[in-house]
Amino acid sequence: MLSTDGGHTWVTHPVPYKQFRATGDPAVAYDADGRAYLGTLGFGYSNGGSAFRNPDILVSHSDDGGSHWSRPSVVAVGPGSWMTPGPSQDKDMITAWGHGNALITWTRYLLGKHGAVIQSPIYASITHDGGNTWSTPTEISGAASFCEGSGPGPADACNNSQYSWPVHTADGRTFVTFMSTNPHSPDGDDQAEVVQVSSQTGHLVAGPWLVSTVQDGKADFPVSWAGDQTLQDSQFRLGGQGAMAADPTNADHLAVVWTDMRNSPSKDAGRNQQPYETVTNADVMVSESWDAGRHWSTPDVVGADPRNDQWFPSVVFLSDGRLVVGMNDRSFDPANHRFAYSLSLQTSSGWSTQNVSGALSDPTKNNRWFTGGQIFPNFPYPTTFIGDYTEIAASGTTVRSYWTDLRNDTTIFGRTGHDQQLMEARTDF
Numbered sequence: 001m002l003s004t005d006g007g008h009t010w011v012t013h014p015v016p017y018k019q020f021r022a023t024g025d026p027a028v029a030y031d032a033d034g035r036a037y038l039g040t041l042g043f044g045y046s047n048g049g050s051a052f053r054n055p056d057i058l059v060s061h062s063d064d065g066g067s068h069w070s071r072p073s074v075v076a077v078g079p080g081s082w083m084t085p086g087p088s089q090d091k092d093m094i095t096a097w098g099h100g101n102a103l104i105t106w107t108r109y110l111l112g113k114h115g116a117v118i119q120s121p122i123y124a125s126i127t128h129d130g131g132n133t134w135s136t137p138t139e140i141s142g143a144a145s146f147c148e149g150s151g152p153g154p155a156d157a158c159n160n161s162q163y164s165w166p167v168h169t170a171d172g173r174t175f176v177t178f179m180s181t182n183p184h185s186p187d188g189d190d191q192a193e194v195v196q197v198s199s200q201t202g203h204l205v206a207g208p209w210l211v212s213t214v215q216d217g218k219a220d221f222p223v224s225w226a227g228d229q230t231l232q233d234s235q236f237r238l239g240g241q242g243a244m245a246a247d248p249t250n251a252d253h254l255a256v257v258w259t260d261m262r263n264s265p266s267k268d269a270g271r272n273q274q275p276y277e278t279v280t281n282a283d284v285m286v287s288e289s290w291d292a293g294r295h296w297s298t299p300d301v302v303g304a305d306p307r308n309d310q311w312f313p314s315v316v317f318l319s320d321g322r323l324v325v326g327m328n329d330r331s332f333d334p335a336n337h338r339f340a341y342s343l344s345l346q347t348s349s350g351w352s353t354q355n356v357s358g359a360l361s362d363p364t365k366n367n368r369w370f371t372g373g374q375i376f377p378n379f380p381y382p383t384t385f386i387g388d389y390t391e392i393a394a395s396g397t398t399v400r401s402y403w404t405d406l407r408n409d410t411t412i413f414g415r416t417g418h419d420q421q422l423m424e425a426r427t428d429f
Contacts, residue, residue: 318396366381
């Protein structure tokens with residue numbers, strides 16, 4: 001969708017996916033010339049049209065701000081039928097810079113029988129001609145050595161990774177953060193890692209470096225009816241996924257954010273916690289590096305009032321070097337049910353937080369889409385999916401926020417419930 005009036009109105013402009021029957025996980029970046037790059041998953045049909053193929057990684061580009069898009073380049077192929085043995089691509093993210101340069105990263109799942117994950121390293125591909133051609137995908141998550149912070153372990157410890165996020169610095173370097181499962185954690189806790197990749201080839205050149213251990217294992221969350229990690233009185237899925245930003249005023253200054261359960265009453269309380277019997281306090285954490293990712297600060301809880309749940313964080317630096325974190329935020333509801341979208345500005349005295357959505361969304365009951373039905377009498381029709389990310393973007397000292405919002409109702413097939421809409425807000429700092 002495209003807005004030419006500062007976000008007041010939006011118009012849909014189609015991308016010519018043609019041979020692909022479905023797409024997902026969109027990610028957008030602009031280079032210095034204003035060329036837009038749209039990365040996404042592309043699902044086609046296999047077996048004569050009777051089954052979905054494992055998704056491809058696609059990138060289209062636009063030279064007029066998004067009104068017209070090129071036919072997508074297939075950056076990486078997902079051969080075979082959906083969830084059959086072999087590689088399957090997922091969770092793409094993209095960054096762009098200069099004149100025609102862009103890097104896309106994603107998780108390459110290697111699947112075994114019955115969809116079992118054998119490994120999931122992070123891959124990358126780069127373009128220098130505006131997205132017309134892309135390099136051969138290369139693994140960047142550190143297969144040659146175990147993840148820093150894991151201790152002695154298998155050589156492919158960083159090959160169980162996902163949620164990559166690339167950034168490009170003011171002096172021309174490129175970094176990628178990702179979550180990697182700690183091979184020594186019995187409950188599957190993650191580690192936030194950072195690598196540096198070549199801005200010319202997209203290949204790994206340094207790292208991985210440990211940002212922080214992450215408390216986000218299977219024993220830390222209640223479990224939804226579908227078997228996914230969730231929050232109290234809820235059914236929507238989530239995990240510890242995060243994001244990274246680079247300071248435009250200091251090329252060595254990076255920040256990484258993620259969701260963490262270290263301060264939650266549900267921490268390490270077991271793999272069979274029920275959402276309607278469990279109290280949660282998910283926090284958004286931030287850690288910063290002032291030496292280009294080699295060393296990281298002790299993680300800090302983001303938010304002026306970090307009680308209740310915060311999740312799906314995104315992070316940016318303003319043009320003057322101030323740090324802003326966006327997130328879904330239940331601190332505005334004492335019952336820890338409804339959420340706002342909030343922005344927190346880092347100050348010398350702590351975090352200054354504001355509700356930029358202006359209204360609260362209730363994912364716990366009376367939803368129309370992705371509903372879990374009448375699972376629990378006090379929480380009928382909870383939503384089971386509100387996306388896997390939110391995102392913020394900065395221009396100067398203005399921040400644009402984008403999130404899934406449930407404030408409005410819709411009626412479909414005779415039942416009314418909360419709609420799911422993409423909302424955006426502009427905030428000047």
